[in-house]
Structure formats: structure tokens, C-alpha cells
């Protein structure tokens with residue numbers, strides 16, 4: 001008899017991706033087959049996103065497609081906990097034929113629904129499951145989710161109402177997962193959460209055990225432990241709380257990548273107050289300057305929202321001035337888009353859509369000069385890059401340096417590698433030394449120097 005087969009559609013942010021990986025891992029552990037097409041699957045799981053209205057529509061469309069193509073659909077993810085009109089279940093209101101609906105971070109509930117509608121095979125093929133689980137990222141990098149939920153209540157965000165307050169994973173469990181990833185060949189770990197700086201606050205930084213040693217569940221301790229694994233470690237979703245200062249010397253010593261992804265969202269104190277942002281009162285510009293003194297190679301990535309309700313031209317100018325002063329390396333900017341259920345909707349003074357879009361474009365144009373200027377500092381230096389791809393048209397390799405997170409930042413085009421004998425031994429996911437020869441607004445160009453075994457940064 002053939003194995004019961006589950007089709008899987010994964011939408012949303014890296015946090016949702018990790019939820020998908022957990023479900024897929026559990027499915028394989030229990031002997032289910034995974035299918036990438038609808039027709040070979042006995043049922044389909046759709047992991048949804050409910051963050052902004054476009055994502056809601058994309059998720060509802062994906063459920064509709066799975067129902068049309070397969071007919072037996074279980075829905076999980078953020079959209080599952082989103083109420084519809086009159087407090088009804090939004091998904092069931094649109095797609096009444098779905099078999100089951102759960103919220104995010106609900107592996108056990110999803111598995112229970114799958115067991116109910118597609119009984120598990122008699123003999124689980126546990127030996128087929130790799131120790132690090134099933135992942136959706138390329139073999140050389142992996143996201144490591146350290147906590148779920150958030151204790152803040154930013155006025156534009158509904159994540160706390162969907163995912164609840166912060167729940168941290170004990171450090172022993174996180175490190176066991178990280179070690180298994182490294183053992184499986186992962187060269188870069190990307191730490192994710194809703195608020196990485198708050199890691200362990202809910203557990204009162206309780207001591208747990210890592211390889212039999214007592215270690216506190218705290219961001220600084222986590223950085224030290226991850227830094228011992230000998231791979232690239234990149235921190236995402238960090239807020240500039242004072243204790244973040246402690247990790248800068250560790251970055252300067254090469255323990256983890258000199259990279260911080262900090263979602264500042266705005267640069268004007270009044271807008272930040274209306275956004276109810278954490279750490280909005282911290283002296284951010286002074287802190288950035290101090291960090292750069294400790295770790296001159298530091299790359300800071302951030303995201304911003306332009307056109308928040310009530311944002312005056314002066315406040316918007318404050319955002320541009322902040323960018324001028326902060327000289328961030330990587331910046332993404334969204335035009336404000338109201339999210340159903342967010343308290344910002346009650347603020348009044350919404351800006352017309354054209355102004356929100358126009359301000360977003362002004363931010364990106366302003367930042368592209370800063371980003372271009374920041375990238376020039378690499379020209380003439382030799383940096384280490386991880387190889388991501390081969391661009392046959394341009395005759396070069398595509399890589400990422402310590403300053404580039406996958407998918408969201410720039411790349412380095414590595415020339416003079418494809419026509420040399422040496423390239424034959426260069427594999428996707430390996431480290432190479434590259435002499436940087438040129439830069440533009442977002443990317444670098446350079447010449448291949450040699451392969452390196454080391455996960456060093458430069």
C-alpha cells in the first residue's frame with residue numbers, strides 16, 4: 001500500500017516558514033509522504049499569513065486553489081486566528097469546505113487534524129527523517145526560531161493578538177536544534193523571533209543546560225553559545241535595548257556576524273509614540289555611533305513605515321533626517337497600509353494613499369544614495385562570501401557577504417571564477433574570498449580569489 005501523501009503550501013514570513021518546517025518534520029517522522037503537486041496528495045495543508053490585507057487575499061486565494069485542485073484542505077497559520085465579519089471565522093466564511101482550521105504555531109493541532117482525515121501509516125518510517133528535520137531553505141542556511149509571540153503592542157500590528165505574548169524556547173532546546181543544523185551541513189544560522197532582544201524575559205532568564213553546562217536563557221548567552229558552533233550567525237528583529245550593547249564586542253571579535261536587523265519603523269519621536277514602538281525613547285543615534293566605534297564593520301538593516309496616520313510633513317522630514325544621520329546600510333520601506341483589527345485605525349488623520357506611496361518613494365530614493373555610499377567602503381578590500389548561485393548569463397557566481405541576509409539584502413557578483421580551473425571545486429553554499437572591485441546602490445562586484453573553509457567574515 002502506498003504511503004498517505006500530504007501536499008503543502010507555505011506562505012508568510014520566516015516565522016511561518018519555521019512552523020511549516022516543524023509540521024513537515026513531524027509528517028515525515030510519522031511516515032507520511034510529502035508532495036509538491038495537488039494531484040498526488042491525499043490532502044493539502046495551507047500555512048497562511050494574515051499580516052496585511054494583500055497577504056490575507058493571497059492566503060484565501062491559495063486555499064481556494066487547493067480546494068479546487070484537490071478538495072481536501074486543512075488550514076493553519078496567522079489567518080486561521082483572524083476573525084471575519086461579525087466575529088465569525090474568516091476562513092470558513094469564505095471557504096466553508098475546508099476540513100479544519102488552526103492558528104499559527106500549532107503543530108500538535110495540525111497533526112491531530114491530519115490524523116483525523118488521513119490516518120497515519122501503521123509503521124512510522126522514523127529512520128527517514130534527518131535529525132535537523134525537514135527544511136524549506138537551501139541546505140547551507142536555516143532560520144532558528146527562538147521564541148513566539150510578543151509583549152509589545154505596536155499600534156499598527158496585530159501579531160500579539162494572533163500569536164499571544166512572548167513565549168521563549170529554553171536555551172538548551174534552541175542549542176540542540178542549532179547543533180543538529182550544523183551537523184547537517186548548515187553554514188549560516190539566522191536567528192528569528194518577534195523580538196530577539198527580549199529572549200528569555202518570560203522565563204525570567206531561567207538557567208537551562210547546554211551540553212550539561214548551566215546557561216541562562218538570555219540573548220547574550222545565546223549569542224555566545226551560537227558563536228561556538230563555527231558557522232555564520234545572523235541576528236534578526238533586534239530592538240535597541242541597552243543590553244544589546246553587550247553583543248557588539250562579540251561581533252567585533254568575530255564570534256557572530258557583525259549584522260543587526262533592527263526594525264526602527266520611524267525616526268520622529270511623535271510618530272514613534274503614536275506607533276507605540278518599543279525602545280522609541282532610547283537614544284538610538286548615539287547608540288548606533290557607539291556600536292560602530294566598537295565594531296566598525298557593523299551592518300545595520302532596518303525597515304520603516306511612511307505615511308503613518310497623522311504623519312505631518314515635518315515628522316516625515318524627521319524620518320529623512322534620521323536616515324541621513326544614522327547612515328544605515330540596508331533599508332526597506334513600506335507605505336502604511338491599515339491592518340484590520342490594529343489600534344492605529346482609531347488614530348484618525350489617515351493620509352491619502354498617493355501621499356503614503358510618494359513618501360515611501362522619497363525614503364527609498366533618499367536611502368539609495370546613503371546605501372551606495374556605505375557600500376563603497378568595501379571596494380579594495382577582500383571579503384568572504386557564501387556562494388548562492390551561478391549566473392550563467394553574466395558569467396559569474398552570485399554570493400552574499402556578512403552584510404547580506406538572504407532574500408532581503410544585496411548580493412556580490414563574483415567574477416573571474418567561472419573561467420578558471422578553480423571554480424570547478426566551488427560549490428553552492430561554500431565560502432570564497434573575493435576582492436571587491438566595484439559597488440552600486442545595493443550590490444558589490446569582485447574578483448574570485450580563492451576558496452576558504454573558514455566561516456570568517458573578512
Ligand code: SF4
Nearest residue numbers: 150152154157159194
Ligand atoms: S514589536 Fe510591535 S511590530 Fe513587532 S510583533 Fe511586537 S507588536 Fe508587532
